[in-house]
Amino acid sequence: MNKTHAKAALSAAGIAMTAALLASCATAPTPQQVDEATQQVLKSSFSEQGIAKMDRLAPDASNQACSEAAGKPLDEKLAKSIEEANMKTVKLPSDGKYLGSWAEGEKIAQNGRGLTWTDKPGEANGGSCYNCHQISKAELSFGSIGPSLYNYGKLRGVSDPASAESKPIVDYTWGKLWNAKAYNACSDMPRFGHAAILNEQQIRDVMALLLDPNSPVNK
């Protein structure tokens, strides 16, 4: 079978033909065959359950690029364009107030619940922060997927979060919590504000946990 012929046969007969060809010669599948088979497998394997609908499998442009990279670093240009697109989604606090209560923030950081098959729509979610980060020194059960956040504000010289000199760090921290992919295209961190995992007040409270000089994080 010549090349053109093979192409025509493939597009005409579709996946059944692809499978037959695959079975007859034990060569590695082409990227296109893998993509087609993956889409079929996902469609046939998953079903919606509670609030977890099938659209959760449809990646946005950022997730698409990072999934395809399969753990390898992205092309610099592509990474930059993803970061810029995510940066545009960052919403600053509507009343200009960036910090809430660190005690509430600590509860949110401890809480790993939310958005699973059994959670109800509209319920307040946790931030799952300790799953991946060291935060307060008192908590020994912390994960290591993300960097340590102990002394987060102190290490960045934030003694008064309301001061002009603290503004860049305060803005950056808000942005990172709202949409971590604005700063790192394939960050492992969920986009808490952008994906509506946490609401504005919850983000203020986590901000206080990280930046309030009286928070145990900065002691």
Added chain:
Amino acid sequence: MKSSLFGLAALAAIAALPLTAAAQKTTAEGIAEYRAMLADGNPAELYEAKGESLWKEARGPKKASLEKCDLGKGPGVVKGAFVELPRFFADTQRVQDLESRLLTCMEQLQGFNAGEIAKTRFGAGEQKTIESLVAYISGESRDLAFNVPQSHAKEKLMYEVGKKVFYLRGGPYDFSCASCHGEDNKRVRLQDLPNLTKQPGAGVGFGSWPAYRVSSGDLWSMQRRLNDCYRQQRFPFPGYASDATIALGVYMGVNSKAGVSIAPALKR
């Protein structure tokens, strides 16, 4: 029996130790310690024994045993089958893992409805039978090295699909399997996370299931473990013995090559 009861009590005592003690050694060391302590009393042994009798017992609408079930090494051959699964089966023209293959055998030989069993919740009805069967079958490959085949084109395709599925980011948290299992030496809370993309992590992670899970007091199969991963990933619901879960099994199993199976293991 006496030793398993003692073992469980000791395990409960370890679980109740203050975190200061836990922090002095890694979770892996702690887990290895209580595995050693329970070496003679892993409750999975009870499932293994039950699984062996269920394998040989005439059951189902056709009143037949599973002794003619082909797990890949010929009808009735159990020894060594587990460390070569998932693999391609000519009769179904599919790549199947242990549990999807058991469904096929239970349907063809015993007359059960595989679709109904797949829909049954974990730990109930015939799912309990499968828990015991996977304990028995995996136990018959204890201490053998994983050697999941990649000779058939469909096995190769499933490996590549499994890799895609492993790296697929989705859901409101943007997680993929790789978010937790793509790097060495990571933890969620105090739980060490095996890197499933290569050895030795893949063998340690993939080779730990089926396992008796102390926190739920039940034997968990790989299908049940993957189901819980997807719940935590906030993905839609993965079908029992569905191709996505089988593809992940191929990806993890092939990456485990030469790792030694300790299943059915004991997990916290």
